[in-house]
Amino acid sequence: MKCLYCDCTESKVVDSRSADDDRTIRRRRECTGCGRRFTTYETIEVTPVLVVKNNGTRQSFNAEKIRNGIIKSCEKRPVPMSVIDDIVSDISKQVYNSMEYEITTKEIGEMVMERLKKVDEVSYVRYASVYRSFKDLSSFMAELKQMMKAEKAERKAAEKVLTDKAEKNTEGSDK
Numbered sequence: 001m002k003c004l005y006c007d008c009t010e011s012k013v014v015d016s017r018s019a020d021d022d023r024t025i026r027r028r029r030e031c032t033g034c035g036r037r038f039t040t041y042e043t044i045e046v047t048p049v050l051v052v053k054n055n056g057t058r059q060s061f062n063a064e065k066i067r068n069g070i071i072k073s074c075e076k077r078p079v080p081m082s083v084i085d086d087i088v089s090d091i092s093k094q095v096y097n098s099m100e101y102e103i104t105t106k107e108i109g110e111m112v113m114e115r116l117k118k119v120d121e122v123s124y125v126r127y128a129s130v131y132r133s134f135k136d137l138s139s140f141m142a143e144l145k146q147m148m149k150a151e152k153a154e155r156k157a158a159e160k161v162l163t164d165k166a167e168k169n170t171e172g173s174d175k
């Protein structure tokens, strides 16, 4: 903070006192340039981060909304709630630590996708289908195809296990 008298930006704190029910800290500072003293006040910023939607409207950042979006994408998938909670708190931290007052829904969507992709690919594709713009539809379709192939293989493997089990059961009942 620039000194009132000499424009020097370095100062040291010589005294700190709380004020306003401990919501504010008053600091007496001494300029390291000219040695004169001045007072600064420090309070916690309570301004909410605003989320800018595609149509330009804004609303307060809401972690619960992000959580609900992820839960929807993870329906019937093997993704534990604790993992979803970790993603949400990680994103919230990033949003609040950025010191920006506004963030777009697109930016939030990218943050979710980046993390979801590492957790479960099917959930990721479901989420991406909601958030990705048409601009990269072709790459999205390619990714979707790949995933459907993998899912099909997975299902086949699961069916085989079931068939094997059923056969075993039949064998058992014969005896």
Ligand SMILES: [Zn+2]
Pocket: 003, 004, 005, 006, 007, 008, 031, 032, 033, 034, 035, 036
């Ligand atoms: Zn000074």
